[in-house]
Amino acid sequence: xxxxxxxxxxxxxxxxxxxxxxxxxxxxxxxxxxxxxxxxxxxxxxxxxxxxxxxxxxxxxxxxxxxxxxxxxxxxxxxxxxxxxxxxxxxxxxxxxxxxxxxxxxxxxxxxxxxxxxxxxxxxxxxxxxxxxxxxxxxxxxxxxxxxxxxxxxxxxxxxxxxxxxxxxxxxxxxxxxxxxxxxxxxxxxxxxxxxxxxxxxxxxxxxxxxxxxxxxxxxxxxxxxxxxxxxxxxxxxxxxxxxxxxxxxxxxxxxxxxxxxxxxxxxxxxxxxxxxxxxxxxxxxxxxxxxxxxxxxxxxxxxxxxxxxxxxxxxxxxxxxxxxxxxxxxxxxxxxxxxxxxxxxxxxxxxxxxxxxxxxxxxxxxxxxxxxxxxxxxxxxxxxxxxxxxxxxxxxxxxxxxxxxxxxxxxxxxxxxx
Numbered sequence: 001x002x003x004x005x006x007x008x009x010x011x012x013x014x015x016x017x018x019x020x021x022x023x024x025x026x027x028x029x030x031x032x033x034x035x036x037x038x039x040x041x042x043x044x045x046x047x048x049x050x051x052x053x054x055x056x057x058x059x060x061x062x063x064x065x066x067x068x069x070x071x072x073x074x075x076x077x078x079x080x081x082x083x084x085x086x087x088x089x090x091x092x093x094x095x096x097x098x099x100x101x102x103x104x105x106x107x108x109x110x111x112x113x114x115x116x117x118x119x120x121x122x123x124x125x126x127x128x129x130x131x132x133x134x135x136x137x138x139x140x141x142x143x144x145x146x147x148x149x150x151x152x153x154x155x156x157x158x159x160x161x162x163x164x165x166x167x168x169x170x171x172x173x174x175x176x177x178x179x180x181x182x183x184x185x186x187x188x189x190x191x192x193x194x195x196x197x198x199x200x201x202x203x204x205x206x207x208x209x210x211x212x213x214x215x216x217x218x219x220x221x222x223x224x225x226x227x228x229x230x231x232x233x234x235x236x237x238x239x240x241x242x243x244x245x246x247x248x249x250x251x252x253x254x255x256x257x258x259x260x261x262x263x264x265x266x267x268x269x270x271x272x273x274x275x276x277x278x279x280x281x282x283x284x285x286x287x288x289x290x291x292x293x294x295x296x297x298x299x300x301x302x303x304x305x306x307x308x309x310x311x312x313x314x315x316x317x318x319x320x321x322x323x324x325x326x327x328x329x330x331x332x333x334x335x336x337x338x339x340x341x342x343x344x345x346x347x348x349x350x351x352x353x354x355x356x357x358x359x360x361x362x363x364x365x366x367x368x369x370x371x372x373x374x375x376x377x378x379x380x381x382x383x384x385x386x387x388x389x390x391x392x393x394x395x396x397x398x399x400x401x402x403x404x405x406x407x408x409x410x411x412x413x414x415x416x417x418x419x
Contacts (some may be wrong), residue, residue, distance in 0.1 A: 129184020297348025
């Protein structure tokens with residue numbers, strides 16, 4: 001065996017190891033999110049679950065703000081760099097994430113106090129825990145950028161362990177805000193542990209410097225990420241206004257059934273952007289195949305999971321989701337198709353991020369998000385939760401085609417730049 005072959009095999013083994021830790025971490029994250037959703041759905045019923053879901057999708061928007069400004073540029077520019085460069089970048093990016101959490105947390109608390117009623121307290125609770133939640137997510141990105149997925153796995157495991165007693169206490173209280181605080185409080189434990197693991201304090205004072213340094217990528221990723229999660233938020237708010245909070249709970253219940261894959265998609269960039277960037281540096285001609293394998297593999301897994309859910313007996317479904325199951329089960333087919341479309345798109349998105357083609361990825365995301373909101377709300381107006389689910393499924397499949405067209409163009413442009 002030649003030296004080149006030995007190096008190639010070593011690189012493949014190293015990639016497999018990093019991806020394995022990434023999959024393990026996402027498995028823990030999926031189980032944690034699934035456990036939270038199940039506990040809330042079983043304890044509170046479909047309407048209160050709808051209230052919790054509004055707080056959840058709002059958290060998703062804020063999380064993507066943090067990722068766009070703080071950690072997506074970190075993954076693109078500081079994956080596999082020398083330790084000294086990584087430490088400085090992680091200190092600044094984690095400080096930026098913490099600063100975003102403080103600012104958005106304050107806004108959430110004020111909004112919750114202004115809203116009042118049954119929805120307001122959930123947003124007050126969310127505002128209290130946002131800084132810790134965003135810091136915990138920043139540590140995960142930092143560990144994966146360094147190729148230390150084992151540390152991210154341990155961090156999420158600590159979160160899961162802390163969540164168990166917190167959920168028990170929340171169930172005794174029986175309110176939405178108790179569950180929000182339990183989920184966020186256990187995340188704060190993991191955020192503190194992340195500081196110990198990294199041995200680096202988050203430098204909030206360096207946040208403005210980080211934003212200036214990364215403004216070329218950060219500004220575009222911010223718009224891209226917010227358009228993605230913001231589309232989910234607009235759909236949830238619009239669905240609640242059109243069909244009621246129970247419809248929001250129904251849609252969230254269907255998404256929860258596909259939770260393992262949704263959680264993987266949410267945290268996809270933790271692993272795949274860094275790996276795609278490595279593939280681009282070492283073997284640019286293999287990037288297209290890597291992205292196709294990534295997207296198609298996830299789509300196939302989502303299809304298998306959706307098929308298994310269709311065979312799930314009603315008794316088992318009611319055990320999992322309680323009173324949410326009867327309505328959520330009717331959305332399994334469109335929800336599965338939607339996740340498959342998003343899975344295919346995620347492969348192309350990872351490639352565009354690795355290429356640094358922020359303008360193309362932004363265009364793709366804006367068009368896909370517009371389709372998502374339009375399809376979700378138009379469907380809701382026609383047929384409530386069921387119509388919204390089918391509208392979203394159609395939109396995600398259309399959006400996937402857009403992502404792949406832009407990746408093809410981005411790869412051609414990269415070939416021209418690097419003959």
